[in-house]
Amino acid sequence: MTQRYETVIGLEVHAQLTTNTKIFCGCSTEFGQTPNSQTCPVCLALPGALPVLNQKAVELAIRTGLATNCQIAPRSIFARKNYFYPDLPKGYQISQFELPVCEHGWLDIDLENGERKRIGITRAHMEEDAGKLVHGDTPETSSNSLVDLNRACTPLLEIVSEPDMRSADEAISYLKKLHQIVVYLGVCDGNLEEGSFRCDANISVRPYGQEELGTRAELKNLNSFRFIKQAIEFEVERQIDLIESGGKVVQETRLFDSNTGMTRSMRGKEDAHDYRYVPDPDLVPLVISQEWIEEVRATLPELPEAKRSRFVEELGLTAYDAEVLAADRELADYFDASVALAKDAKSCANWIMGDVLRKLKETDTTIANAPVSPELLTGLLARIADNTISGKIAKKVFEKMWQNGQTADQIIDKEGLKQVTDTGAIESLVDEVIAANPGQVAEYLGGKEKLIGFFVGKVMQASQGKANPGMVNQLLKQKLTGN
Amino acid sequence: MTIHDLTLAELRARLDNRELSAVEVTNAYLERIAATNPDLNSFITVCNETAIVEAQAADQALAAGEVAPLTGLPIAVKDIFNTAGLRTTCASRILENYVSPYDATAIARIKAQKAVIVGKLNMDEFAMGSSNENSAFGAVRNPWNLEHVPGGSSGGSAASIAAHQAAAALGTDTGGSVRQPAAHCSVVGLKPTYGRVSRYGVVAYASSLDQVGPVTRDVRDSALLLQAIAGYDSADSTSVDTPVPDYQANLTGDLRGMKIGLPKEYFIEGLDDDVRKAITDAAATYKALGAEIIEVSLPHTAYAVACYYLIATAEASSNLARYDGVRYGLRDENAEKLIDMYMQSRAAGFGTEVKRRIMLGTYALSSGYYDAYYIKAQKVRTLIRQDFLDVFEKVDTLLTPVAPTPAFALGEKTDDPLQMYLSDIYTIPVNLAGTCAMSLPCGFSAKGLPIGLQLIGKPFDEATMLRTAHAFEQATEWHKRTPKF
Numbered sequence: 001m002t003q004r005y006e007t008v009i010g011l012e013v014h015a016q017l018t019t020n021t022k023i024f025c026g027c028s029t030e031f032g033q034t035p036n037s038q039t040c041p042v043c044l045a046l047p048g049a050l051p052v053l054n055q056k057a058v059e060l061a062i063r064t065g066l067a068t069n070c071q072i073a074p075r076s077i078f079a080r081k082n083y084f085y086p087d088l089p090k091g092y093q094i095s096q097f098e099l100p101v102c103e104h105g106w107l108d109i110d111l112e113n114g115e116r117k118r119i120g121i122t123r124a125h126m127e128e129d130a131g132k133l134v135h136g137d138t139p140e141t142s143s144n145s146l147v148d149l150n151r152a153c154t155p156l157l158e159i160v161s162e163p164d165m166r167s168a169d170e171a172i173s174y175l176k177k178l179h180q181i182v183v184y185l186g187v188c189d190g191n192l193e194e195g196s197f198r199c200d201a202n203i204s205v206r207p208y209g210q211e212e213l214g215t216r217a218e219l220k221n222l223n224s225f226r227f228i229k230q231a232i233e234f235e236v237e238r239q240i241d242l243i244e245s246g247g248k249v250v251q252e253t254r255l256f257d258s259n260t261g262m263t264r265s266m267r268g269k270e271d272a273h274d275y276r277y278v279p280d281p282d283l284v285p286l287v288i289s290q291e292w293i294e295e296v297r298a299t300l301p302e303l304p305e306a307k308r309s310r311f312v313e314e315l316g317l318t319a320y321d322a323e324v325l326a327a328d329r330e331l332a333d334y335f336d337a338s339v340a341l342a343k344d345a346k347s348c349a350n351w352i353m354g355d356v357l358r359k360l361k362e363t364d365t366t367i368a369n370a371p372v373s374p375e376l377l378t379g380l381l382a383r384i385a386d387n388t389i390s391g392k393i394a395k396k397v398f399e400k401m402w403q404n405g406q407t408a409d410q411i412i413d414k415e416g417l418k419q420v421t422d423t424g425a426i427e428s429l430v431d432e433v434i435a436a437n438p439g440q441v442a443e444y445l446g447g448k449e450k451l452i453g454f455f456v457g458k459v460m461q462a463s464q465g466k467a468n469p470g471m472v473n474q475l476l477k478q479k480l481t482g483n
Numbered sequence: 484m485t486i487h488d489l490t491l492a493e494l495r496a497r498l499d500n501r502e503l504s505a506v507e508v509t510n511a512y513l514e515r516i517a518a519t520n521p522d523l524n525s526f527i528t529v530c531n532e533t534a535i536v537e538a539q540a541a542d543q544a545l546a547a548g549e550v551a552p553l554t555g556l557p558i559a560v561k562d563i564f565n566t567a568g569l570r571t572t573c574a575s576r577i578l579e580n581y582v583s584p585y586d587a588t589a590i591a592r593i594k595a596q597k598a599v600i601v602g603k604l605n606m607d608e609f610a611m612g613s614s615n616e617n618s619a620f621g622a623v624r625n626p627w628n629l630e631h632v633p634g635g636s637s638g639g640s641a642a643s644i645a646a647h648q649a650a651a652a653l654g655t656d657t658g659g660s661v662r663q664p665a666a667h668c669s670v671v672g673l674k675p676t677y678g679r680v681s682r683y684g685v686v687a688y689a690s691s692l693d694q695v696g697p698v699t700r701d702v703r704d705s706a707l708l709l710q711a712i713a714g715y716d717s718a719d720s721t722s723v724d725t726p727v728p729d730y731q732a733n734l735t736g737d738l739r740g741m742k743i744g745l746p747k748e749y750f751i752e753g754l755d756d757d758v759r760k761a762i763t764d765a766a767a768t769y770k771a772l773g774a775e776i777i778e779v780s781l782p783h784t785a786y787a788v789a790c791y792y793l794i795a796t797a798e799a800s801s802n803l804a805r806y807d808g809v810r811y812g813l814r815d816e817n818a819e820k821l822i823d824m825y826m827q828s829r830a831a832g833f834g835t836e837v838k839r840r841i842m843l844g845t846y847a848l849s850s851g852y853y854d855a856y857y858i859k860a861q862k863v864r865t866l867i868r869q870d871f872l873d874v875f876e877k878v879d880t881l882l883t884p885v886a887p888t889p890a891f892a893l894g895e896k897t898d899d900p901l902q903m904y905l906s907d908i909y910t911i912p913v914n915l916a917g918t919c920a921m922s923l924p925c926g927f928s929a930k931g932l933p934i935g936l937q938l939i940g941k942p943f944d945e946a947t948m949l950r951t952a953h954a955f956e957q958a959t960e961w962h963k964r965t966p967k968f
Contacts, residue, residue, distance in 0.1 A: 041585050045805040047578065048565045048587060048684040052720050080801050082848070084825055091804020147809065276848035278857065281691035281798055283720050 005205045005243075007236045008213055009171045010163035013178060014156045015188040016129065016196035017060040023128050023155035024051030024094065031194060035134070035148035043153035045089035050282050053078075057155040058286065060187040061101050061126050062296045064157055067181050067303060068121050070105030072293050078126075078283045082276040086147050087131040095158075097277040100125035101286065107181075108305075109173040119174045120162030129154045157187070163202065163213065168232040172225055175199060180304055184329045192223050199228055203235045204249070214239070215249040219263055221256050231256040235263050307332050315345035324353055330367045337374035342381045351377060355395065359402050371405045372398070380408035388412060389419050393465050420467045423475070426459070429467065430475045433458045444480055452476060486511035487647045488965075491556055491704040494650055498545060498555045505541035505555030509534050509599050512557040516602060516648045519968065522629060523646055525639040527562045527620050528570050528603040541597040551596035553711050559649035561640050562603040563610055564590050564695075565684040569600075573686045574608045574618040577806045577813045577832025587684025588719065589653060589695045589712045596711055601649050604639030608834045609803065610660055610688040612636050613906045616897055617836040624893070625667060626966040627933055631890040634664030640698040641668035646968050651708050652698040657688050658791055659885070659910025661696040662922035666885035666935025669924040669964065671705045671952070672698045676943045677917035678723035680709075681716030687802040689795035690721075692914040701962050702923065702953040706730035709945065725943055733946040734953040738772045741951065744779035744878035749909055755888040761926035761934040762884050765955065769882065772954055777878055781870040786863050787912040788904055793847045793860035794915070800844030806832060839900065864915045871916040871939070880951045881939035884909050885922045889932035909937060918942045923952050924961035 022029055025042035041049035065072050079097035105121035131152035136144040159178065165171045179197060182188040190197045199222050204214035219235060222228045234256075239249050254263040302310070304326045311322035325335045331352070338348040356377070360367060372380075380401065384394050389412060400411045412418055420426055433455055434441055444451040452473070459472045486508055489497065497503040513531055520526050534557070541555035565571050565583040572578045586594065594600070607617040615623040615638025623638040625631040626646040633642040637654030641664035644652050654661040656674035665672025673696045680695040687693060697708035710731070715724040745766060750759065766776050808814030808828030815827035833841070847856040874881065886906055896903040913920040918939060925936040936955075940948030956962055 044810060046565075046583070046585070046811070047571065047573065047581070047686040047805070048583075048682075049585075050683050050719050052718060082801050082804060084804065084807060086807075086809045086821065089805060089810060091807060092801050274850045276801070276845065276850070276853075278797060278801060278848050278853075281689075281721070282687075 004207055005236075005240050006208050006210075007166055007168075007232075008163045008204045008206065008216075009165035009168075009232060010202040010216075011161045011165070011171060011175065012200040012202070013159045013175070014198040014200075015064070015159060015182050017057050017155040017157055017187055018189055019054055019056045019060065019155055021054060021056075022153040023054045023057045023126065024153050027153070029154045033150055035146070035150060038150040039152070043089065043149060045091075051094060051280075053283060053286065054155060057126060058101070058288070059296055060155075060185075061124065061157050062288065062293060063185050063300065064159070064182060064187050065102030065105065065124055066293070066297055066300060067185055068102070068105040068107055068124070068159070068178070070102035070121060070124060072288055073099055073101055073103065074288055074290075075099065076101045076125075076286045076288075078280045078286065079277045080280045082278070083273045085130070086145065087133050087149075087152070089131065089149060089152055093128060093130065094280055094283070095127035096125035098279075101288070107174060107177050109170065109177055111173070112169065117164075117170065119164045119170075122160045122162050124157050124159040127156050127158060128152070129156050163204075168229045168236070171201065171232055172229050175225065175228065180327065184301060184304060186329075192225070195223065198223070201228065201232055201235075203232060203239070205236060205239045205243070215251050217249065217251070217263070218253045219256055220253060220266065227256060227258050230258075230261050231263055234261060238263065301329065304329075304332075311335075311345075315339065315349075317345060317349055321349045321353060325349060328367070334367050334370070334374055338378050341374060341378035344381065344385070347381055347384075348378070351381065355398055363402075371403075372401050376401055376405070376407060383408050383412060387419060387421060387468060389417055390465065390469055393417050393419065417466060420463055421471060423471065426463070426467050426471050426475055427479075429459050429462045430455075430472065430479050433462065434476075434479055441480065455480070487515045489650070490700050491553075491650050491707050494556055495552065495707075499550065501545075505538040505545065505599060506535065508555065509538035509557055509601065512601050512649060519646055519648055522968075523624050523626060523642050523648070524621050525605050525623050525633075525642040525646070525648060526559070526602045527572055527574065527605050527639070530569065530600055530602050533569070534599050534601045537597070537599045541599060544597050552707055553593055553596035553598035556598050557601045557650050558593060558598045558652065558708075559602045559604050559640070559643050560590065560600060560653045561606050561637050561655060563606060563655055563686045564603075564653060565686070566590050566600065566603065569603060571603070571686070572620070573610075574606045574620055575832065575834065575837070576619045577829070579619065579813065581812055583684075585684060588681035588716045590684065592712050593653075598711075604637070604643055604652060604654075606639055606654075607636035607660075608837050609686065609799070610636040610655055610657055610693075611799070611836050611840050613659070613663060613903050614891070614893075614896065615639065615642075615664070616893065617834055619834060622893060625890050625932075626968045627669065627931065628890070631892055631932060632667070632895075634667035634886070634890060636660040636664075637672070637698065638664045641665050641670055641672065644668070644670045644698050644700060645966055647965070651700075651704055653708070653712070654696055654698050655685055655688075656694050656696050656910075656914065657692045657795060658914050659907040661698060662910050662920060662935070662937060663886050663907060665698055665922040666924075666937075667890035667933060669927075669933030669935070669961065669966075670698055670700060671702055671921065671923045671962070672696060673705050673709060673921040673945070673949075674913065674919060675709060675713060675945055676723075676919040676940075677914075678721055679727075679919070679943065679945065680712050680714075681719040681722045683716055683718040687798075689798040690802060691798060692791075692795055694914070702949060702956045703731065703734060705921065705952075706734060706949050709949075713945075723943070728946045730946055730949055733950045735950060736954050736957055738769070738774045738951065738954045741774040741880070742777055742878040743769050743774045743951070744777050744874055744881045746779050746781045746784065746874070746881055746883060748781050748784035749883040753887050753905070754884060755928070757926070757928040758884050758886070758888060758934050762882065762936055765925045765936045766882055768955060768958055772958060774951075776882075779874045779878060779881070781867075781874060781912065783863065783866045783870050784912055787867055787915055788908055790860045790863040790867065791907075791911045791915060792843065792904060793856050794864060796840045796844030797847045797857050797860075798844065800841045800848065803833075803837070803841055808832075836900070867912055868916040871912075871918055875941045879941070879947055881937075883937045883939065885935040885937040886910070889928040889930070889934055913939055919945050919948055921948060921952055923956060924964070925955070925959070926961060927964075
């Protein structure tokens with residue numbers, strides 16, 4: 001049945017912009033502070049207070065627009081969206097309606113079959129967030145609703161896609177890509193749970209071949225990628241079942257319930273607000289010069305996609321390694337810094353994807369706070385490259401470095417880990433081992449050549465790991481076979 | 484001469500030469516207010532205690548030689564300005580007990596000069612009205628005839644200056660709210676160019692039209708007070724960063740080469756004969772002073788009132804949404820549900836005219852009507868603005884009546900909102916165009932009620948307008964008459 005219907009998905013993402021202060025006043029945007037402690041006459045909507053646009057928020061909107069291939073409007077307008085709710089202090093939300101700051105963008109997503117697909121971005125507009133309502137949690141306050149306006153007036157960028165996605169997987173792929181970009185750009189912290197990256201999904205279905213779009217439902221309350229996928233899949237099935245059983249999809253807003261995995265009606269079209277959008281006379285048109293756009297463009301970081309291809313094409317990494325290292329901007333920066341110092345991209349990649357990522361996970365640390373910096377790491381790699389230590393000893397040195405932040409050289413010196421490359425010293429150890437294991441010597445000479453590993457191990461043990469394994473191997477073979 | 488009969492400039496001289504102290508001046512005014520306010524009802528709040536404290540601070544500044552132009556001068560402000568620690572009611576039940584935590588920029592600027600705020604003035608509720616009868620604190624009476632209105636919405640501002648209850652006042656003008664009451668009370672009222680004075684902290688009625696303006700006894704005082712409040716403010720995105728000239732230095736009396744336009748659309752049916760004659764006489768005075776009088780045309784004048792009542796009400800319907808009973812102001816505590824709290828609080832808190840305008844504005848912005856009303860009105864506004872820009876290619880200043888008639892009687896128009904709206908026909912186009920204008924005394928009707936003339940200046944050229952006004956004032960005696968009150 002499902003095969004007869006095509007799913008059509010459009011997404012609206014609200015990304016909270018990472019400004020220090022609110023979009024129309026100077027209050028802090030810090031999360032989790034005492035309720036109403038981050039407020040002023042403007043964000044409390046006291047009589048007579050007026051909004052002033054935060055230029056940093058505009059810069060972040062331009063950044064996002066450029067990174068998503070949007071056109072930046074030379075002139076855009078703020079509008080009032082009028083409705084009453086206790087978390088909306090002015091009785092209207094300042095948003096953009098007719099002339100948004102960004103329009104006509106796109107992102108390419110990778111499909112499972114290896115193809116790429118272009119998803120259109122209709123627009124991205126700036127707006128202020130509302131406050132939040134807290135409901136009393138004691139018997140005396142259970143009937144109370146308390147208003148916290150700390151979040152009111154924090155800057156959001158609403159990024160609206162075209163209805164270009166045809167499955168939940170495509171939707172997730174688009175969202176993850178957009179998420180990665182805004183986090184990479186540093187315009188949004190990307191936290192879905194705290195609501196700094198929120199998604200609403202418009203879903204409809206239509207028989208294959210039909211041009212006209214089906215009636216859509218808007219899904220809200222989707223606060224993880226998993227829930228988004230779940231909600232879309234549920235909703236698609238619900239709509240198909242409804243049509244198949246002779247019913248009609250109605251235009252409505254539906255809420256996803258993560259406990260049941262189902263969506264339920266929140267309000268129908270007839271209850272939809274008439275927002276009475278009107279240009280906000282308190283704010284002048286936002287004029288963005290070409291110079292400003294170019295200035296912002298010049299500060300754009302290399303985006304994940306470009307990084308991945310550079311890692312593969314210029315540094316010779318595998319596609320997989322490139323993907324992992326480019327996924328996170330700080331990790332990629334760490335890698336780039338390491339390569340710049342060590343020149344050996346492959347070993348940098350191996351160490352970062354292996355030991356560094358493992359330690360980060362074990363110690364619950366971010367790469368920016370890793371005690372082993374690219375300088376320290378590449379200092380270690382240099383000692384492996386010049387045979388001062390073996391790869392095995394290097395692992396131990398790395399552990400120490402992580403613990404105390406010292407350089408590899410300091411640790412090698414202090415702990416006496418310098419690899420023994422003195423032929424005489426190794427020779428005497430080899431002689432000792434051969435003398436102590438006559439049985440194995442006989443077997444080896446009898447053709448059991450695998451035993452070379454046993455001898456190497458013994459010598460390494462005797463040297464406390466410091467002997468150069470290559471030299472040990474060579475000397476052993478010489479001594480054992482007598483040439 | 485008694486203290487309360489002195490102008491700002493005269494008081495300045497006497498404070499500077501220590502003939503008077505700020506405390507003496509303040510006391511004189513507080514006494515005058517106490518004696519006259521029961522009849523006029525021009526004040527909502529009188530600052531008996533804080534004014535004395537401010538006067539003492541002013542005297543200390545004077546003693547220390549730290550004198551600004553307004554130091555120690557008694558000023559009253561319309562109750563639409565936020566004043567930290569004082570009640571700011573906007574003449575509405577919904578803000579009856581609202582005490583603001585902050586100062587409006589205009590207030591902060593006069594306070595920085597250590598002016599003394601003697602009280603908060605009565606007005607039409609949320610500045611919506613032309614008679615000051617729409618106040619939750621009762622109507623204000625005209626000092627020239629207590630049975631007549633003082634005009635509105637800054638009725639308290641004009642009445643208090645005419646009755647010498649303060650040396651100067653601040654009002655606001657959205658469609659004539661400073662100029663029309665100034666004309667009805669025979670004082671000087673100035674509406675600066677939109678963007679000249681910060682609106683920050685002025686309770687909003689119609690944001691694209693509201694401007695703060697001085698109400699004073701003469702033109703020099705108007706220049707003095709405008710000087711203190713004018714200039715860019717980063718807290719108001721619509722304030723304009725353009726230099727503020729020295730207004731008093733411009734009061735030269737020289738009108739040589741000045742071209743004054745008489746817009747023919749302003750001399751039409753409905754214009755009172757006494758008013759028509761007073762304006763014609765004023766034109767003759769200007770001619771005698773050396774100005775050239777030219778008839779001009781502002782062709783879209785007839786559409787201004789309709790245009791205004793769409794734009795102003797649309798903005799007001801949104802601006803007044805914040806009075807919802809949630810954070811401050813009146814709340815109906817008996818409401819069971821949220822929607823009831825909203826409806827009952829607003830029903831009890833707003834007066835009839837405010838509700839009328841909220842409904843008009845909500846309608847104009849509603850889906851399906853927005854293009855026909857709001858957008859159409861914006862287009863008309865552009866045409867009206869262009870009319871003025873065209874005319875200012877030919878003349879320096881326009882001379883017009885302020886209102887079609889002298890002050891009407893209390894209750895005369897309260898049942899006919901449309902007639903009331905039409906009384907702002909000559910002042911409204913200026914707000915729509917965003918330029919500056921002022922009202923000054925130019926005569927009296929046969930019944931002894933004041934008549935004002937309006938000068939309309941080029942955008943941001945208040946200086947030329949003040950010079951033109953000052954020359955007329957020097958040539959006439961109208962501003963020296965005071966009500967027998």
